[in-house]
Amino acid sequence: MERTFLMIKPDAVQRNLIGEVISRIERKGLKLVGGKLMQVPMELAETHYGEHQGKPFYNDLISFITSAPVFAMVVEGEDAVNVSRHIIGSTNPSEASPGSIRGDLGLTVGRNIIHGSDSL
Template sequence: MERTLVLVKPDGVQRGLIGEVIARLERRGLRLVAAKFMQVSREFAETHYAIHKGKPFYDGLISYIISAPVMAMVWEGPNAVAAVRQTMGATRPTEAAPGSIRHDFALEVGRNLTHASDTVENGEKEVALWFKQEELVDWKREVDRWVFEK
């Protein structure tokens, strides 16, 4: 089953939107695999965002992600990566589709509330970076057969 890393970033935590994000992902039919509420260190933030090193927004991005705790989660389902990116909306909230989280709750790219893995391969890498194998819960829901075709 495809898995993706989701973060409710510090602005989402401070604004009390953890429950809103979880509710939308649950309602979509995705299955929660792991979750932890944590303060990210600068060093860990630099590893997570290594791909953005050198970009003009990099320093601001690192300070943003360590400015308060984050809620880190793993969600799974068929096409989980694409489905979650769609539920989050485009990176720039003013370009995010109506009904997406970033459209409905955000205005600025530097305060866009959530992170979601952008490819299946990065999803696997990010899940491994943020969670230990034993923190990932393998479980079934009674409703799975009404949400997952196979």
């Protein structure tokens, strides 16, 4: 049994998609074990996305993720990291598979609904 961190981004929160996203995750067998609607502080955003510092999109990413509330959550299930990454889909919604969260609901690379950890 694995646990992993997921974060519904401001674009999805503003579009009232929290319930839809959680439903899709639960339908794939993952269980929501913790969640919190929160405003991400600048320091946390910079730490969380530190691997992207220096990249052209970094400042826009930090501005976006701190611009409005997110829904941070932990899900649990068998092979939770891989299952959640599959449900989420490719970073670019136009390249994401139909049926994936980003493929069905994402608008652009910068407004792609959800962050999924690639580790436990």
